Amino acid sequence: MTKATTDEQRMILTREDLVQGLSGCGLKAGATVIAHTSMRKLGFIVGGAETLIRALLDVVGEEGTIVMPSQTWKNLDPESGVHWEEPEAWWPLIREHWPAYDKRVTPSIGMGAAAEMLRTWPGAERSDHPARSFAAVGKHAAYVTQYHDLRNIFGDGSPLAKLYDLDCDILLIGVGHEKNTSLHLAECRSTHPGKQLARESSAIMTGGKRSWVTYETLAVDDADFVRLGEAYEREHGVISHRIGGAEVRLLKQRPLVDWATAWMNANRK
Template sequence: MKGTTGEQRMILTREDLVQGLRGCGLQAGSTVIAHSSMRKLGFIVGGAETLVRALLDVVGEEGTIVLPSQTWKNLDPETGVHGEEPEAWWPIIREHWPAYDKAVTPSIGMGAAAETLRAWPGAERSDHPARSFAAVGKHAAEVTRDHDLRNIFGDGSPLAKLYELDGDILLIGVGHDKNTSLHLAEYRANYPGKRLATENSAIMVDGKRSWVAYETLAVDDADFVRLGELYEREHGIVPQRIGGAEVRLLKQRPLIDWAVNWMNANRS
């Protein structure tokens, strides 16, 4: 069928998605972090709920689905996260932005599937006020436990837990610019420009909302697309298709190990 802009669109059911995901190599028992563009897939009958159900169908009771549930507007407006708002409002935002509550605070800009999984029955969510992850399945509690305020994406973070579990990365209709796992490589790499940055978020401290400063790695995804393309070419990874979307399923651990070496050699 044709979309309003003339592109060929697909209509996809839960069964279609299950078959497509299995065809891409996703298996029962997998622990997988997914990034998706539902628009690229096509018209999904039932929307984000259907996509989440399909993912859970494929990995089964022994598997785990992880999605980023970040709330990055819970950062200082000086960083640009509220760039559309006048500077005169910044003190009000700092004073009144709600403290992060992992049971209530909605994800921001992570897509409908991530927000659906965050609210899914039995979902676990990590404690970071700006860079949380949500998970459902066998290892959900393990993946999301002890997400330190100062350690957003490094060792001990949900991304590192996925590495320890020899997990997968699933990119549905998105490229490596959305591949959050590559930030783990940044933490492990040693390159000249590596530096720390001070961030601020609203959190609860001793039962009271507080605006808290914390030091963490300054991350940069500007080279993620180039890095990902080189990795795919070198390892012969061929994208599959589900509906209208290119889909990539990669093992996280070898990608991170390769990316650390690449960053050491190529980042300034």
């Protein structure tokens, strides 16, 4: 791992550097891990997203599983704000013509190059939710991604809950808890009085035809995730590592979700 000879002083990282760094963070063979990654924070990776995915798979091995969000959140009603850059006059056409979700074809949106690479990896599995899917590669990929109900995005029975059952790890590479999707499982399990449902709509295939389907699901809110995550790290002494230019944290999902559920019950209105 060396510094580039530029004013930015970015790191240049090889696959071997990444394997050593990830192992040094505590990621082990056989692990099931949901990863959230900022490749820009890491530095210049020789081979880009492909090299990062190969390094992750090198570390967890054949018995391990890598999971990443592969969400397609623009496949929601324009009224929800997901097409904020387009004029309201276009909304009816967007509703009528937005492509139906196809888990083999539809690209992820805003999830980063690593998540998009994982989605297209040989043997990758992807869940069926048209807006909030997850992609996975490895031993438990099929189990994690099957039966992702429209109305149950992040709750019990969802990919996040299956990861909880597998006692998975959370890997935050160059990102904070604002990107920690597992905290939405805590939202679903909490009993704070402000919980409410939201009506969402997406384009899906039903009976071989495109349909614009409306469904109810829990309204989620990540506004306090950073505060919650920082409190958890202080209380539990979570160790921060460094790979290239990125701060990296590896933590167990199950104790975090349990703690966060109680925290939300106590701190959310």
